Amino acid sequence: xxxxxxxxxxxxxxxxxxxxxxxxxxxxxxxxxxxxxxxxxxxxxxxxxxxxxxxxxxxxxxxxxxxxxxxxxxxxxxxxxxxxxxxxxxxxxxxxxxxxxxxxxxxxxxxxxxxxxxxxxxxxxxxxxxxxxxxxxxxxxxxxxxxxxxxxxxxxxxxxxxxxxxxxxxxxxxxxxxxxxxxxxxxxxxxxxxxxxxxxxxxxxxxxxxxxxxxxxxxxxxxxxxxxxxxxxxxxxxxxxxxxxxxxxxxxxxxxxxxxxxxxxxxxxxxxxxxxxxxxxxxxxxxxxxxxxxxxxxxxxxxxxxxxxxxxxxxxxxxxxxxxxxxxxxxxxxxxxxxxxxxxxxxxx
Ligand SMILES: [Zn+2]
Ligand SMILES: [Zn+2]
Numbered sequence: 001x002x003x004x005x006x007x008x009x010x011x012x013x014x015x016x017x018x019x020x021x022x023x024x025x026x027x028x029x030x031x032x033x034x035x036x037x038x039x040x041x042x043x044x045x046x047x048x049x050x051x052x053x054x055x056x057x058x059x060x061x062x063x064x065x066x067x068x069x070x071x072x073x074x075x076x077x078x079x080x081x082x083x084x085x086x087x088x089x090x091x092x093x094x095x096x097x098x099x100x101x102x103x104x105x106x107x108x109x110x111x112x113x114x115x116x117x118x119x120x121x122x123x124x125x126x127x128x129x130x131x132x133x134x135x136x137x138x139x140x141x142x143x144x145x146x147x148x149x150x151x152x153x154x155x156x157x158x159x160x161x162x163x164x165x166x167x168x169x170x171x172x173x174x175x176x177x178x179x180x181x182x183x184x185x186x187x188x189x190x191x192x193x194x195x196x197x198x199x200x201x202x203x204x205x206x207x208x209x210x211x212x213x214x215x216x217x218x219x220x221x222x223x224x225x226x227x228x229x230x231x232x233x234x235x236x237x238x239x240x241x242x243x244x245x246x247x248x249x250x251x252x253x254x255x256x257x258x259x260x261x262x263x264x265x266x267x268x269x270x271x272x273x274x275x276x277x278x279x280x281x282x283x284x285x286x287x288x289x290x291x292x293x294x295x296x297x298x299x300x301x302x303x304x305x306x307x308x309x310x311x312x313x314x315x316x317x318x319x320x321x322x323x324x325x326x327x328x329x330x331x332x333x334x335x336x337x338x339x340x341x342x343x344x345x346x347x348x349x
Contacts, residue, residue: 009085011207012093016081017335018224019291021074021099021284023202024067024084025092028211030204032094035068036061057280071096071202076287092208097185097198099284101177103227103235104197105190107139109169115192122191124237125149139170139193146191150230161225164206167213172203175227179269179292180276182242189238196240223339244276258310263300267293267310274314282318283328286311290329294336307333 012022024033034040039061042048056069065080067073074096075081085091097104114136115121121142126149136142147154154173164172177183183198190196197203204210206217227235235241258267270289277285293307308329315325 007207008091008093009082009089011205012081012085013078015093015095015205016076016078018339019076019100019288019332019335020102021076021096022081022205023071023074023094023096024088025094025204025208027088027090027092028209030092030094030208030210032070032073032202033067033088033091035070035073036066039066039068070094071099071200074099074202076284092210093205094202095205096202098182098200099281101284101288102198102203102224103175103177103183103240104203105143105173105175105231106195106197106203107143107171107173108193108195109138109140109171110193111138112193120192122146122149123189125191125234136192139191142191142194146194146234150234152228152230154228154231160221162206162222163218164203165216165218166204167210167215171218172197172215174203174224175231176224176292178226178232179266179289180273181232182244183235183240184242186238186240189240190234196235198240199242258300258302258306263296263302266296267300267302267307271310271314274311275317277318279319282315282320283324286315286318286320286325286328287332289314290332291336291339294333295339295341297333297337298340304333304337 015022025031026033037048037050038052039054039056039059040048041051041053056072059069059072061068062073062075065083067084071094074094095102118127118131121127121136122145125146127145128148131145136145143154162174164174166172177198183196185196185198185201187195204215206215208215232241258264270293274282274286274289290311293302293311296302297304297307308326311329311333312322312325315329316322
């Protein structure tokens with residue numbers, strides 16, 4: 001393998017090792033590879049006669065390792081990933097936001113006419129009265145206005161979270177969804193040229209080269225910080241958060257002390273996310289929780305075995321089969337421990 005063909009596989013495995021679920025993108029483009037003939041409906045103009053209508057979420061192609069149904073095929077399984085890129089070494093790497101527990105702020109920079117109605121720049125946000133005409137050119141300026149209105153700072157100038165520059169000059173800020181929270185993607189709901197990738201959407205991973213250019217990680221930061229509280233509030237306010245309809249379950253392990261302060265809350269949230277996970281997302285949620293708790297072990301002075309125990313309890317609560325859950329917990333915790341968090345501010349160092 002040459003360096004260039006090894007690169008997408010290397011990136012995909014690196015992401016998967018951190019519990020991010022990946023799927024292949026058609027070489028040179030940014031759309032997922034087409035599935036097998038049975039699974040590809042084709043286009044409206046050219047429908048695929050061999051397509052059989054079925055639910056992509058439960059398609060047997062996933063278990064067989066075929067990359068059908070785009071983000072629905074996304075996985076953290078290194079064997080499946082290795083096999084995909086062995087067959088398509090030039091495929092780009094997509095990261096499925098929801099299964100990866102990611103909320104990605106997509107700041108567009110494609111110009112276009114600024115909305116004349118200033119209220120549409122950042123709906124619901126009070127803006128300074130003295131915005132000069134022509135000073136708002138693209139999503140970067142709108143984001144700067146939001147950051148200023150919230151008296152916040154956003155990773156980016158000195159990246160504190162993985163930030164990817166897109167071929168069109170835009171930016172993707174990657175954030176971890178706070179444990180137990182679920183988000184939906186929307187375009188422009190937060191602000192003009194500010195889109196959100198979450199849930200069923202995906203982002204192109206850094207290192208992927210398309211016909212339009214390369215997606216590159218900015219600066220040296222390769223870790224993903226938790227979604228800042230101020231931004232989570234604005235995303236909630238603008239309809240990006242999905243709230244569970246079910247009442248929260250009572251957790252049997254609450255009495256067990258696991259760290260203090262920030263760590264105790266993080267542990268509690270991760271366990272709750274696992275215990276309340278729905279079939280279909282339970283495995284991904286468990287993998288992510290084990291990884292996240294692994295990253296916290298050192299700062300929280302937590303015992304590996306104790307963490308494994310409470311995670312097993314939570315997995316059982318969610319109805320996950322014991323042996324499968326134990327294997328996922330072991331590998332997730334170990335992977336997280338290899339990427340320890342060293343600060344407690346939520347920005348992984
Ligand atoms: Zn298929
Ligand atoms: Zn299928």
